[in-house]
Amino acid sequence: MKISVIGAGNVGGLTAMRLAQEGLGDIFLVDIAKGLAQGKVCDLEDTQAILKSNFNIIGTDDINEIRDSDIVVVTAGLARKPGMTREDLLNKNAQILKAVCLNIKTLAAKSIVIIVTNPLDLMTRLAQQVLGLPVNKVFGMGITLDAARFANLISKELNVAVTQIEACVIGSHGEGMLPLPRFTKVSGEPLDKIIGKDKAQELIVKTFDRGKEIVAFLGSGSAYFAPSAAIAEIVTTIAKGDSQTLGLSAYLNGEYGIKDVCIGVTCRLGKNGIEKIVELELNREELAALQDCASKLKEQFKEIK
Ligand code: APR
Numbered sequence: 001m002k003i004s005v006i007g008a009g010n011v012g013g014l015t016a017m018r019l020a021q022e023g024l025g026d027i028f029l030v031d032i033a034k035g036l037a038q039g040k041v042c043d044l045e046d047t048q049a050i051l052k053s054n055f056n057i058i059g060t061d062d063i064n065e066i067r068d069s070d071i072v073v074v075t076a077g078l079a080r081k082p083g084m085t086r087e088d089l090l091n092k093n094a095q096i097l098k099a100v101c102l103n104i105k106t107l108a109a110k111s112i113v114i115i116v117t118n119p120l121d122l123m124t125r126l127a128q129q130v131l132g133l134p135v136n137k138v139f140g141m142g143i144t145l146d147a148a149r150f151a152n153l154i155s156k157e158l159n160v161a162v163t164q165i166e167a168c169v170i171g172s173h174g175e176g177m178l179p180l181p182r183f184t185k186v187s188g189e190p191l192d193k194i195i196g197k198d199k200a201q202e203l204i205v206k207t208f209d210r211g212k213e214i215v216a217f218l219g220s221g222s223a224y225f226a227p228s229a230a231i232a233e234i235v236t237t238i239a240k241g242d243s244q245t246l247g248l249s250a251y252l253n254g255e256y257g258i259k260d261v262c263i264g265v266t267c268r269l270g271k272n273g274i275e276k277i278v279e280l281e282l283n284r285e286e287l288a289a290l291q292d293c294a295s296k297l298k299e300q301f302k303e304i305k
Contacts, residue, residue, distance in 0.1 A: 001025030004066040007076035008037035010224035018232040020055040077117035101130035120173040124262040140249030142173025143264030
């Protein structure tokens with residue numbers, strides 16, 4: 001298996017490390033900045049003797065090295081700075097993403113492409129349009145990260161092990177996310193049966209703000225430990241040929257009454273990409289919120305120059 005990670009910044013570098021340590025195949029880390037991927041890979045290679053583990057990882061500034069990859073992860077782009085919304089990033093990252101996807105189209109047209117660059121749902125749809133690959137092979141990592149954040153905050157609030165929590169978040173990654181208390185389970189019990197509406201809403205607001213909270217603490221750059229773990233989970237599922245239901249930014253074609261947009265929904269993921277959109281039985285309010293979020297994404301997509 002050949003797995004390429006484009007963008008060797010915080011998220012890409014750490015993703016490459018996790019994938020190499022998982023022993024999933026040959027990992028190629030690529031960055032436009034001269035020496036960055038090479039430097040990180042030299043450092044990563046040096047961990048092998050300490051970890052008593054062999055892996056094959058290559059760092060390069062030559063995009064041609066992604067040729068014939070089975071999986072390509074795109075983290076190339078600018079990260080959010082304090083005070084900047086994901087949408088502020090839109091046009092800068094759209095330009096980068098377009099250039100990267102044209103290269104993937106030429107060099108690795110049979111790959112499964114996982115988009116990480118923000119604003120995630122818009123970049124995923126743009127990638128699908130530029131790549132022209134089947135839409136089940138091009139999708140984005142976003143809401144599993146939001147769900148992980150929701151789970152962590154619930155765990156702290158209720159003093160329950162995070163492993164006992166299955167958090168459910170759909171919608172747009174970031175400001176438009178829709179954490180769903182009815183579908184979120186704590187030791188098998190729906191969250192809305194355990195805590196009141198107000199407390200649930202408080203946790204939801206904290207989840208919305210988690211990315212910004214991290215950006216504000218860091219001062220420069222944005223989150224990368226949890227994002228890289230979320231990417232590694234997706235890549236591992238595909239590479240090991242497992243099948244798993246998890247949240248992805250996926251193209252909808254009528255599901256939930258939504259068309260022509262990429263948005264975070266629960267999907268069945270397997271070795272060939274998205275096998276199926278798993279439609280949750282949303283109530284009227286939840287469905288309206290998801291549809292509203294999809295309409296906003298469509299409007300924002302028109303802003304891409
Ligand atoms: N080809 C390859 N790499 C590129 C290109 C390109 N055309 N353009 C930019 N890059 C590289 C930059 O050189 C940089 O090293 O992308 C890297 C981005 O790294 P960081 O700035 O550290 O950003 P990071 O925190 O990794 O986030 C990357 O993921 O979570 C999202 O919002 C985040 O969109 C951002 C992306």
